[in-house]
Amino acid sequence: MSALATLLRRDLGLLLPGGRGGAGVLPLLFFLAVAMLYPFAVGPDAQLLARTGGGVIWVAALLAAILPLEKLVSGDLEAGVFDQLALRGVSEEWAMLSRLVAHWLAFAPLLLVATLPAAALLGLSGETTRIVLLGLLSGTPGLAAVGLAVAALTASLKGGAALAGLMVIPLAVPILIFGAGTLARPDASGLLLTAAISLGLCALAPLAAGAAIKAARES
Amino acid sequence: MQARLAASDLACRRGERLLFRALSFEVESGSAVHIAGANGIGKSSLIRILAGLLRPFAGTVENDGTMGLVDERLALDQNLPLGKALAFYEKLDGCLDPGRAFDLLHLGPLMDVPVRYLSTGQKKRATLARLLNRNCPIWLLDEPLNGLDAQAVAIVETLVAQHCGSGGIAVVASHQEMALPDVRTIDLAEYAA
Structure with a gap:
C-alpha cells in the first residue's frame, strides 16, 4: 500500500500541470480554443450556439484528452522504470492503476473548471452547463482509462502518439454517445450509463495496459 | 544473507534466432558468476531471463x-x-540510510545535479548506488563497467567482492574482464545454438 502511495506521488509529480513530464496545461488551452473558435465558425446565432454548444464541449473534451497520451507511458517504458518496479514486486497492473489516477487528476479537474468559461463563450444556460459538467465528471474517468490503455499499447511503436490518437476515438464513442446524450434527455439515466461505462473501463484499463507493457518486453 | 539462483536447461529465442540453449547452472550464497561472450550472443537476454523480465524459450x-x-x-x-x-527508489526499497552508498560511489557532490546532465559513468554509478541501497542478496549486473573510469571500476570490483563475502550472489554479464574473487565464468559461446 505504501508502495502504491509512493508510486502515485511520483506519477502526480510527472503528470500534473507544471510537472516534469506531462502535457501541462496544453489540453486545457486546446479545449478553450475549440470553444472559442466554434462561434466564429458557425456565426453568432445565440439559439444555434446554445443548442449545439454542449455537444461541442464534449467533442473538445474528448480531443483534449488525447493530447497527454504521447508521454503517458512511453518515457518510462523506454527508461526501464517498469523493469525496476517489477523487480520490486510492483506489478505492471498496479503501476498502471496509479498512472490512471494521476492521468485523470492531471487533466479532468482542470477541464471541468474550464467548462465554465467555455459554456459562457457558447452562451449555454445554467441548466445545460450543469448537465455538461455532471456528464464530464462521469465520462472523463472512462476517457482517461481508454487513453491509458491505448498509450500503453502504442508506447513501444515509432510514431505511436499519432496512432494512439486515432485509436482512442472509436473506443471513446460509447462515452460520447451516452455522455453527450444526457443533453438531449436530461434525466439521470444517461449520466448513470456514462458512469457505468467509465467504471468498467477504469477496471479493465490497468489490466490491458499492464499486459501491453509485458508484451512490449518480449518484442 | 542466504540466497540461491538456479537455471535449468534455459534456451533463449529473440525473433527468429535461437541465441543459446541447454544452459544450466546454479549459484549458491557467496559466489559470483561471470557471463562472457561476444556482442549479441545473448548476455543481456540471459540477465533479463534471470530477472524474470523475459520469458525463456525453454527451461x-x-x-x-x-x-x-x-x-x-x-x-x-x-x-x-x-x-x-x-529517493523514489529508496522509499520503495525501505532504505533508511542511503548516504553510505553515495559516499562509496562518490556521488555526494552530484545530488543536486539534474539526471540529464550526468555523464555516462556518473549515471552508471547512480544505478549501482540504487542497487546497494536496495539491500538485496541477488545482484544481476549487465555490463556494470560500461563508461566507468579505472578508479570506479576498482570500486565496483570491491563492492561486488564485499557483497559476495557477506553471502550475496552476483551474476555479471560483461565483455570486459572483471577481477572477482571465487568467480565462475560461463562462456555463452559454448551454448550457442
Missing part, C-alpha cells in the same frame, strides 16, 4: 531471495536532481 529459473538489476537503462527521472530521483 526454468528458480531463485531464493530478492533480486536487484543494473542494466544500460537508467530508470531515473531525467529532469529531477539525482538525489530526488534516487
Whole structure:
C-alpha cells in the first residue's frame, strides 16, 4: 500500500500541470480554443450556439484528452522504470492503476473548471452547463482509462502518439454517445450509463495496459 | 544473507534466432558468476531471463531471495536532481540510510545535479548506488563497467567482492574482464545454438 502511495506521488509529480513530464496545461488551452473558435465558425446565432454548444464541449473534451497520451507511458517504458518496479514486486497492473489516477487528476479537474468559461463563450444556460459538467465528471474517468490503455499499447511503436490518437476515438464513442446524450434527455439515466461505462473501463484499463507493457518486453 | 539462483536447461529465442540453449547452472550464497561472450550472443537476454523480465524459450529459473538489476537503462527521472530521483527508489526499497552508498560511489557532490546532465559513468554509478541501497542478496549486473573510469571500476570490483563475502550472489554479464574473487565464468559461446 505504501508502495502504491509512493508510486502515485511520483506519477502526480510527472503528470500534473507544471510537472516534469506531462502535457501541462496544453489540453486545457486546446479545449478553450475549440470553444472559442466554434462561434466564429458557425456565426453568432445565440439559439444555434446554445443548442449545439454542449455537444461541442464534449467533442473538445474528448480531443483534449488525447493530447497527454504521447508521454503517458512511453518515457518510462523506454527508461526501464517498469523493469525496476517489477523487480520490486510492483506489478505492471498496479503501476498502471496509479498512472490512471494521476492521468485523470492531471487533466479532468482542470477541464471541468474550464467548462465554465467555455459554456459562457457558447452562451449555454445554467441548466445545460450543469448537465455538461455532471456528464464530464462521469465520462472523463472512462476517457482517461481508454487513453491509458491505448498509450500503453502504442508506447513501444515509432510514431505511436499519432496512432494512439486515432485509436482512442472509436473506443471513446460509447462515452460520447451516452455522455453527450444526457443533453438531449436530461434525466439521470444517461449520466448513470456514462458512469457505468467509465467504471468498467477504469477496471479493465490497468489490466490491458499492464499486459501491453509485458508484451512490449518480449518484442 | 542466504540466497540461491538456479537455471535449468534455459534456451533463449529473440525473433527468429535461437541465441543459446541447454544452459544450466546454479549459484549458491557467496559466489559470483561471470557471463562472457561476444556482442549479441545473448548476455543481456540471459540477465533479463534471470530477472524474470523475459520469458525463456525453454527451461526454468528458480531463485531464493530478492533480486536487484543494473542494466544500460537508467530508470531515473531525467529532469529531477539525482538525489530526488534516487529517493523514489529508496522509499520503495525501505532504505533508511542511503548516504553510505553515495559516499562509496562518490556521488555526494552530484545530488543536486539534474539526471540529464550526468555523464555516462556518473549515471552508471547512480544505478549501482540504487542497487546497494536496495539491500538485496541477488545482484544481476549487465555490463556494470560500461563508461566507468579505472578508479570506479576498482570500486565496483570491491563492492561486488564485499557483497559476495557477506553471502550475496552476483551474476555479471560483461565483455570486459572483471577481477572477482571465487568467480565462475560461463562462456555463452559454448551454448550457442
